[in-house]
Amino acid sequence: MATGRTHRPATRSRGIPEATVARLPLYLRALTALSERSVPTVSSEELAAAAGVNSAKLRKDFSYLGSYGTRGVGYDVEYLVYQISRELGLTQDWPVVIVGIGNLGAALANYGGFASRGFRVAALIDADPAMAGKPVAGIPVQHTDDLEKIISDNGVSIGVIATPAGAAQQVCDRLVAAGVTSILNFAPTVLTVPDGVDVRKVDLSIELQILAFHEQRKAGEEHEATAAPAPAAHQESTEQGPDGDVPAVMPA
Numbered sequence: 561m562a563t564g565r566t567h568r569p570a571t572r573s574r575g576i577p578e579a580t581v582a583r584l585p586l587y588l589r590a591l592t593a594l595s596e597r598s599v600p601t602v603s604s605e606e607l608a609a610a611a612g613v614n615s616a617k618l619r620k621d622f623s624y625l626g627s628y629g630t631r632g633v634g635y636d637v638e639y640l641v642y643q644i645s646r647e648l649g650l651t652q653d654w655p656v657v658i659v660g661i662g663n664l665g666a667a668l669a670n671y672g673g674f675a676s677r678g679f680r681v682a683a684l685i686d687a688d689p690a691m692a693g694k695p696v697a698g699i700p701v702q703h704t705d706d707l708e709k710i711i712s713d714n715g716v717s718i719g720v721i722a723t724p725a726g727a728a729q730q731v732c733d734r735l736v737a738a739g740v741t742s743i744l745n746f747a748p749t750v751l752t753v754p755d756g757v758d759v760r761k762v763d764l765s766i767e768l769q770i771l772a773f774h775e776q777r778k779a780g781e782e783h784e785a786t787a788a789p790a791p792a793a794h795q796e797s798t799e800q801g802p803d804g805d806v807p808a809v810m811p812a
């Protein structure tokens with residue numbers, strides 16, 4: 561679901577392309593589900609279908625990990641879980657701080673899925689003095705005055721921003737100055753960071769807008785199909801693309 565980009569070259573230093581890195585969590589999620597069902601091995605086709613990826617792409621991705629599977633048997637599920645976790649740096653625990661403990665920040669703090677994936681919510685930070693000391697998901701909220709100390713005491717390198725857009729850059733600057741080098745930004749604004757800091761942006765409304773675009777297109781196609789134009793009229797149309805699609809126009 562995560563959208564956005566990291567400020568990194570297209571290929572990592574160890575030779576794994578960014579596009580492959582972006583698919584590793586999808587494989588890991590599918591493999592974890594298989595592991596929970598005690599499935600010992602999986603074929604590339606089965607795993608590709610479970611991860612929603614093309615199987616040739618999956619084999620190519622796994623070749624970067626040095627994992628080729630066994631002909632007729634497939635991939636060892638447990639070993640692949642270990643390999644991908646190690647590649648993603650998930651064999652160690654990552655302390656994370658969440659800044660902005662409103663509706664979204666509290667929901668993130670309450671989400672149990674981070675811990676099981678190697679992310680420990682080390683601290684919750686908010687600018688509202690009335691929230692200081694109040695527990696959210698069992699963790700007392702701390703005031704932004706202590707942000708730098710909290711980052712340093714907990715050895716935090718990953719920060720999550722869930723503040724209003726207007727506060728996000730300033731929060732980002734403070735996190736970075738305090739030593740945070742990876743930021744997951746939920747605020748609807750573009751953050752500027754120095755080299756060496758990775759930013760990933762999550763924006764559910766952008767995802768919805770993309771779905772709306774496809775819905776609109778599907779509705780247009782359905783309308784065309786029910787209008788059932790005569791073959792001659794069909795040929796006359798200059799609006800058709802080479803595959804019969806109506807050219808899509810994105811709203812401004």
Ligand SMILES: NC(=O)c1ccc[n+]([C@@H]2O[C@H](COP(=O)([O-])OP(=O)(O)OC[C@H]3O[C@@H](n4cnc5c(N)ncnc54)[C@H](O)[C@@H]3O)[C@@H](O)[C@H]2O)c1
Nearest residue numbers: 660661662663664687688722723724725727747762763764
């Ligand atoms: N990316 C997404 O898909 C998505 C979805 C929902 C909301 N959002 C965004 O997430 C952000 C939070 O949304 P919300 O509904 O939780 O808002 P909210 O108003 O409920 O919470 C915002 C919190 O941030 C705190 N805050 C304000 N300035 C701060 C600062 N300088 N430092 C630390 N904390 C500060 C406020 O005290 C408040 O507790 C908004 O920017 C919103 O647009 C994004």
